[in-house]
Amino acid sequence: MPEQKKGLARMLKSLGERLPMDKFDFKHLVMEKEVPVHKMSWAYYLGGLTLFFFLVQVVTGIFLLFYYEPTVSDAHASVEFITRYVKNGFFIRNLHAWASSCMILCLMAHAITTFAMKAFARPREIIWSSGALLLLLGFTFGFTGYLLPWHQIAVNATKVMLQSIDRSGQYLPGVLAGVPHYLTQLIQGGPMIGQATLSRFYALHVVILPLLVAGILGLHLLAVQLHGMSQGTDKPTGKSEKFFPFFILKDLIVWGVAFFIIFIIASCLPFESFSPFPLFQPFNALGATPEGIKPEWYFYFTYYPLELLPFWLVMIGLTATGVVLFLTPRIFKNTSRPMLAVIAWLITAYLVIITLFGSFIYALVKGGHP
Amino acid sequence: MPVDPKEDVDREERRVFLKAFGGIGAALFLLSMGTFEKIFGFFLKQDLTRDQEEHILSEKIQRLEQTAHEKKLELERLDKDYILVASLDSLSPVKGIYFIDYLMRPAMAFCDDDGFPIVLSAKCTHLGCTVGNIVDDKGDILCPCHMSRFSIKTGAPVPGSPAKAPLPFLGWAIIDKNKNILLTQDPHGKRQGITDMDKLSGSSLYVLKKYSEEA
Ligand code: HEM
Ligand code: FES
Numbered sequence: 172m173p174e175q176k177k178g179l180a181r182m183l184k185s186l187g188e189r190l191p192m193d194k195f196d197f198k199h200l201v202m203e204k205e206v207p208v209h210k211m212s213w214a215y216y217l218g219g220l221t222l223f224f225f226l227v228q229v230v231t232g233i234f235l236l237f238y239y240e241p242t243v244s245d246a247h248a249s250v251e252f253i254t255r256y257v258k259n260g261f262f263i264r265n266l267h268a269w270a271s272s273c274m275i276l277c278l279m280a281h282a283i284t285t286f287a288m289k290a291f292a293r294p295r296e297i298i299w300s301s302g303a304l305l306l307l308l309g310f311t312f313g314f315t316g317y318l319l320p321w322h323q324i325a326v327n328a329t330k331v332m333l334q335s336i337d338r339s340g341q342y343l344p345g346v347l348a349g350v351p352h353y354l355t356q357l358i359q360g361g362p363m364i365g366q367a368t369l370s371r372f373y374a375l376h377v378v379i380l381p382l383l384v385a386g387i388l389g390l391h392l393l394a395v396q397l398h399g400m401s402q403g404t405d406k407p408t409g410k411s412e413k414f415f416p417f418f419i420l421k422d423l424i425v426w427g428v429a430f431f432i433i434f435i436i437a438s439c440l441p442f443e444s445f446s447p448f449p450l451f452q453p454f455n456a457l458g459a460t461p462e463g464i465k466p467e468w469y470f471y472f473t474y475y476p477l478e479l480l481p482f483w484l485v486m487i488g489l490t491a492t493g494v495v496l497f498l499t500p501r502i503f504k505n506t507s508r509p510m511l512a513v514i515a516w517l518i519t520a521y522l523v524i525i526t527l528f529g530s531f532i533y534a535l536v537k538g539g540h541p
Numbered sequence: 542m543p544v545d546p547k548e549d550v551d552r553e554e555r556r557v558f559l560k561a562f563g564g565i566g567a568a569l570f571l572l573s574m575g576t577f578e579k580i581f582g583f584f585l586k587q588d589l590t591r592d593q594e595e596h597i598l599s600e601k602i603q604r605l606e607q608t609a610h611e612k613k614l615e616l617e618r619l620d621k622d623y624i625l626v627a628s629l630d631s632l633s634p635v636k637g638i639y640f641i642d643y644l645m646r647p648a649m650a651f652c653d654d655d656g657f658p659i660v661l662s663a664k665c666t667h668l669g670c671t672v673g674n675i676v677d678d679k680g681d682i683l684c685p686c687h688m689s690r691f692s693i694k695t696g697a698p699v700p701g702s703p704a705k706a707p708l709p710f711l712g713w714a715i716i717d718k719n720k721n722i723l724l725t726q727d728p729h730g731k732r733q734g735i736t737d738m739d740k741l742s743g744s745s746l747y748v749l750k751k752y753s754e755e756a
Contacts, residue, residue, distance in 0.1 A: 208550065234583060237583075237584065242608075243608060244604045244605050244607070244608035245601070245604065245605075247604075248597075248600055248601055248604060252597065256587050256589060256593065256597070257583060257587055258579075258582030258583055258585065258587065259579040259580075259582050259583050260583065262579060263579075263583060327670065327671075330669065330670070331668050331669065331670060331686065334668050334669035335668060337669075338668065361645075362644065362645040362646075363641075363645045363646065410549075410550050411550075412550055412554055413554070416558065417554040417557060417558060420557065420558060420561040420562075420565075421557060421561065423561065423565060424557075424560075424561050424564060424565075427564060427565065427568045430568075431568075434575075453604070456611065456641065456647070457639040457640070457641070457647070458639060458671065459663075459670075459671050459672065459673040459674060459685060460670035460671045460672075460673075460684070460685055460686055461685065462685040463685070464670075464686065478687065537688075
C-alpha cells in the first residue's frame, strides 16, 4: 500500500512540475511573464503567428459554411457558386486557402525553431507533446479540407493516399497486417471513395478537428503561460522584456502585418495560380485518373519519397519520424543547443529541397512527370 | 557612460508601445472600412441575372441527374445478376469503355481483333489509380500516375513499370434483347455458348455477379 501511495504521489508531483497550476494567477500570468531577448527572439513570434492564421481559418471557414454543400452532386457547384457569384466569395475562399498554407508553414517553422532552442526540455514536455499533436492535426486539417471541393485532382489524390495506407498492410506482420485495410475502410466509409468519404471528411474538417485543436491548443497555451518562455539560448543576454503589454503588442503588430499581406495576396492572387493544373473539373468516377495528380505542397516531403523510394522504406521513415517527434524531450535530453541547431538546419534543408525541387529530382531520376 | 542594458530595453519598449498604439488605431480604422464592406456583401442575398440563374440551375440539375444515374447503377448491382456494360457494336479495340464492376471498382471493356470483348479491371495494381482507356500502337494502356503500361491482351504490366501484378480479367456474358444468355466467358478465359460472331451482333455485353463472387 505505502509503495503504491508513494508511486501516486510521485506521479502527481511530476504532473505538478509540468503543469504548475499554483502559478495560475494574475501575478504570474500577466504581471511577471518575461520574454528573453536574444538572437533567436524572432522565433517567439512563430507560435503566435500560427495562432493568428488558425483564427483566420476559423472565421473564413465559418463564412464558407454559409454556402458550401457537402454532397457529391453539389459540393463542386457550391464552391463554384461561392467563387463566381457570392460577393467577395472569391476573396473569402482564397483567404481560407492561402491562410491554410501559411498556418502549416508557421507550424513547421515553430516546431523546428522550438526544437533548436531546446524549448522541449524538462519541465516543458507537455508543451512539446501537445504541440506535436497540433502538428499532426494541422496536416489532417489540410488533408481533409483538400477533398471538400470534390474536384478531379483532390478526389484522385485522396484515393491514392488512402490506397497507400491500405497497401502498407502487406509490410506488417501477423494480426497487424489487417489494420491498415480496416483503417482505410473506416476513413473511406465504403467500398470506394464517395459520399460517405465526403461526409466523414466534412465532419472532421469543420467540427471534430477544430474542437480537438481548440482543446489541445488551450492546454498548449496554458502550459506556455505557466512556465514562461524558455531561455532558448546557451548564452543568455540578460535582457528580457515584459510579456504584457510589450511583447503582446509586438505580437499584434506582427499579426497586423501578416493580415495586411495576406489580405492583399488573397484579393489578387488566386491560390490555384501556383498549381500546375487549369481550373479543376468536378470529379468523375468514370474516367482515367488525370495526369500529374499531386497533394498540397506541404505533403511533398512524404509524397516524393513515396514516388522515388521503396514503399516499405518510406513507411519505416515516417514511423520513425513520428516516434522521434513524440519522444523528442527524452531522446534529445542531453543534446547541446548547437547540435540541435545543426539537426534543425538539416531538417529545414531537407524540407526546402524536397518541397521546391521534388518534381525536378523526380524528373532527373525517373524522367517525365509528376 | 555605458548605458544600462535594462534601461535600453525599457526605452525601446516604450517606443514600440507608442508606435503600436498608433498602428493598431490606424489598422482598426482600415479594417472596419475594408473588412466590413466585404463581410456584409458576402451574406447579403446575391443578385444574379436571369442568365446566371438559368446557368446555375441547369448545371445543378445536370449533376443531380448524374448522381441519380450512379445511384441507379449501384441499385442494379444489388438486385441484378448481371449489369450492362455496353452494346457489343460500341466496343472499340483502341478506346475502352469505363464502367464500375460489382465490387465498385473501375473496369473497362475493349474488343479484340476477332470482335470478342476484352473486359479487365481498370484499377492499377500499383497504387490504385484508374488506368487510361486509350490503347497505344503497341497494344498497351497507360496508368498516368506513375507510368505503368499494361497489355490489354494479357493484362500484364510491361517490364519496367512500377506495377508488378497484372490487371485481372473479368468474366462476362453476351445477352440478346430477349434476355437470352448467348455466350459467357469466365475470368480465366473459358467460353461457353455461341461463338459465331455473326450471330452475336446486335447483343450487349454484361458482367456477371457470379464471377465477381468467385473472384
Ligand atoms: C496550431 C498549432 C500551434 C499553435 C497555434 C501554437 C501556439 C503557440 C504559442 C502562441 C506559443 C508561445 C509563443 C512562442 O513561443 O511562439 C507556443 C509555444 C511553444 N510551442 Fe506551440 N503552437 C502550435 C503548435 C506547436 C508545435 C507543432 C510544436 C512542436 C512540436 C510546438 C511547440 C511549442 C513549444 C516547445 C513552445 C514553448 C516555446 C518556449 O517556451 O520558448 N507548438 N506555441
Ligand atoms: S498507380 Fe498506376 S502506376 Fe502507380
